[in-house]
Amino acid sequence: MYALVDCNNFFVSCERTLDKSLEDKPVVVLSNNDGCVISRSNEAKALGIPMGAPAFKYKDLFAKNNVQVFSAKFELYNYLSQQVSAIAKNYAPEYEIYSIDELFLDFHGFKYFNLQTYCEELRKRIIDEQKIPVSIGIAPTKTLCKVANRIVKKYPDRFATGVYIMNTPEKIEKALKWLPIEDVWGIGRRIAAKMHENGVYKAWDLLQKPEIWVRKIMGIHGTRMINELKGIPQLVLEEPSRKKTICVSRSFMEMITEKEELRERIETFAMYCAEKLRKQDSCCKVITVFIYTNRFRKDLGEYKNGFSMILPNPSSSSIVLAKMANKIFEAIYKEGYHYKKAGVVVSEFVPDNERITSLFEKDVDAKHIPVMKAMDFLNRKYGKDKIRLGSMSGKNTFGRKIISDDYEKLLKNNTLPEANYRFFS
The missing domain is CATH 3.30.1490.100 (DNA polymerase, Y-family, little finger domain)
Structure with missing residues (x-):
């Protein structure tokens, strides 16, 4: 089994570690030059603020609904990402840092572990030590982990523990019949449009198509995706590669x-x-x-x-x-x-x-x-x-104006490492 540890609304969650009063309030974080929205709290999403929204177009909505707006604190996000990863890496012998807010763990061979309890403990430790809420999806393949994680985030009341294990054919079938095809990991807009033209609207519909058809539309990548959705691992954990x-x-x-x-x-x-x-x-x-x-x-x-x-x-x-x-x-x-x-x-x-x-x-x-x-x-x-x-x-090259004096002081003290990830520009 694999697990995907995914930080919820990560940049906003990082802001809340600095200011507890932001809890339960609509919060957005802006990109370089304070141009577009790159992270939203659930409260901001409920107001209809889309990802990538130009900040100047939503200025009135921000003011009307008392939305808290912040310039991105890249150094802080990278630091907290490293702290979360450091905790999670202790729970499995192999791991893959997929992005700044996502990490895969390999639980193959954990025969005598109760993975539900084990991952609940991991999640609690991350929240207690770093104040970052996470969702954990567990499944036989990395693609199904993404699906399980999406379900946890979509139905937080039903999965209050923040952990969901998708480990039976029945659970997998039910999830794939619920998941829109455009939300499958690796399906982009162009391919999703082709899928819709051919009657494929849910992930489950894709499994009903002949493999030769899928291969024609998506190549070998499509064949691997079908196997991943069936619970047959095709994507292994990858070592971080040196930059070219x-x-x-x-x-x-x-x-x-x-x-x-x-x-x-x-x-x-x-x-x-x-x-x-x-x-x-x-x-x-x-x-x-x-x-x-x-x-x-x-x-x-x-x-x-x-x-x-x-x-x-x-x-x-x-x-x-x-x-x-x-x-x-x-x-x-x-x-x-x-x-x-x-x-x-x-x-x-x-x-x-x-x-x-x-x-x-x-x-x-x-x-x-x-x-x-x-x-x-x-x-x-x-x-x-x-x-x-x-x-x-x-002078800073990011063009961030909504930065507090306290945070500037924090940077000057050099308590945070340089970012290792590519951020929005």
Whole structure:
């Protein structure tokens, strides 16, 4: 059996750990630049606030219903995610961190355990120690775990323990006859539309179709999905893979027209890429820079461009990557435009201890390594960007305005680790 531990309305739950008065009140958390709703409490959902709702369009509804609105506190969410995962990992020999708020546990071989009681204990411990409510779905396959978890969340009164085990053919059949096909893990809008055209509205309907038909619509992925829904495991737990590319980009809250301001953002993004490379003991061979105007403001003129350069030697130096990013920026920048988004991507990684340098190019990384290590150490000790290159402004790049002074103080004390997940931008 597998179990899916899923944090309920995770970002909102994290906000409630900071302020208990938010319990039972409508709460929403906004994306980077405070643009869209990315997490909602059940009370906010009941008001009809959809996921991804543009904040400016719902401003009156927020005010009328006293909805508490917060900028995303990514550092806090990552920290609490790690704490929840640390507790859950102790309950099974194998696990997979699927996302910031979801974790799979492998209970195969737990023959003499009462999984219901065991997972209730796990859930209680997470709530007691981290104040994060979770739902746990248990089933023979990962896909069915998703279904079981959805049922727990849909009917909290019926499953007050927050745990549901879907371990018999009867339970599986009943669940699949209830579950809309578009809610099956791995079914997107385009495929769901094809399913509807062919009379498949529930997950159970899919199992009634010939396998050759499913394979024609979805390929080998469809065959695996059918087996997973039947209770035959096809998806094993996966080890976290090393990143093949690192991207740091932002959509700016206010469009940038000044060249030097945009240059500073580009160089800062390059330095953040370098930090991430050093954290995984890697160097990159290629760096890419891109800049976009606002595609919805055609009246201001449209322009987008990007360019990649191969580094003379693989590097993880903030100094080297910032200089290369600046060279590309000079090549692609055009005056007279309002820029809405920019970013830096590094790729083609090699491990630090396997980097091969060119005989014809000076290897400056060797000189920079002690400086970079000292800078990383001091920033870990005293707070992010306390030690930085002169071209960095030190301003946050997320555009979060609804952040309390207490939380800013918490960040300055460096009590929270850097996020390991890709967040909304």
